[in-house]
Amino acid sequence: QFFNNQSRELSGKTLLITAGPTREKIDPVRFLTNHSTGKMGYAIAGEAVKMGARVFLVSGPVNLEPPSGAELIKVESAEDMYQAALAQFDEADVMIGTAAVADYRPKYIYEEKMKKKEGDQALELERTRDILFELGQMKKDQVIVGFAAETNDVENHAKGKLARKNADMIVANNVKQEGAGFGADTNIVTIYKKDGTNIELPLMPKADVARNILTEVVQLLKKDES
Numbered sequence: 001q002f003f004n005n006q007s008r009e010l011s012g013k014t015l016l017i018t019a020g021p022t023r024e025k026i027d028p029v030r031f032l033t034n035h036s037t038g039k040m041g042y043a044i045a046g047e048a049v050k051m052g053a054r055v056f057l058v059s060g061p062v063n064l065e066p067p068s069g070a071e072l073i074k075v076e077s078a079e080d081m082y083q084a085a086l087a088q089f090d091e092a093d094v095m096i097g098t099a100a101v102a103d104y105r106p107k108y109i110y111e112e113k114m115k116k117k118e119g120d121q122a123l124e125l126e127r128t129r130d131i132l133f134e135l136g137q138m139k140k141d142q143v144i145v146g147f148a149a150e151t152n153d154v155e156n157h158a159k160g161k162l163a164r165k166n167a168d169m170i171v172a173n174n175v176k177q178e179g180a181g182f183g184a185d186t187n188i189v190t191i192y193k194k195d196g197t198n199i200e201l202p203l204m205p206k207a208d209v210a211r212n213i214l215t216e217v218v219q220l221l222k223k224d225e226s
């Protein structure tokens, strides 16, 4: 084809990306969250726009400018993120879960600020919904990419998630490694693919990690079409 421009290889495709942390309310002034800054997800969204994709970026609270051209959907809790992602899933060709979704939330949200008392205080938690898992169950021909930030036994954990979540790829990193931690502008990842192969990438800027992931996604989309 005449206009087969390498850099627009996602044109006509819709990507759904989750990014950032979630916040799970305890009371009107407190919440549970994590160290995610959203950089990896926003980098993927930015690169995907450059490659011609339509991008829905479902994001928890972060301090980043959304990449121009991406459609930002702001959420707070894991449940909000699930609902927002679900609403776009049918339309999506690709779902990429970079969000650090809380696994647990307080079982009861106090309507008034909790007052301190003598002695210890327990906080009862319940499981949140696993967004990637749920969408994996509903998958038609979407390409699904998950992330796995681990501190140990990276390969086993990543491969477990690949199977359990019905994903096509899991992008894993060891957050204890220098240059691969939360908030860094670089990452060191291994991409575990459903076909059993993996791609070990060296330390590189998150934008380059994003490019590598999206190049793999393009290959999978091509396979689907043939």
Ligand code: CTP
Pocket (backbone or CB within 6 Å): 018, 078, 097, 098, 099, 100, 101, 102, 103, 128, 129, 130, 131, 132, 133, 145, 146, 147, 148, 149, 161
């Ligand atoms: N994920 C999700 N919804 C959740 C939890 C995780 O969509 N409630 C997604 C993440 O966005 C990521 C992948 O699942 O793409 C793996 O997340 P991770 O926290 O590493 O895995 P978990 O299955 O939650 O297992 P654990 O935290 O025990 O390692």
Ligand code: CA
Pocket (backbone or CB within 6 Å): 101, 102, 103
């Ligand atoms: Ca988790």
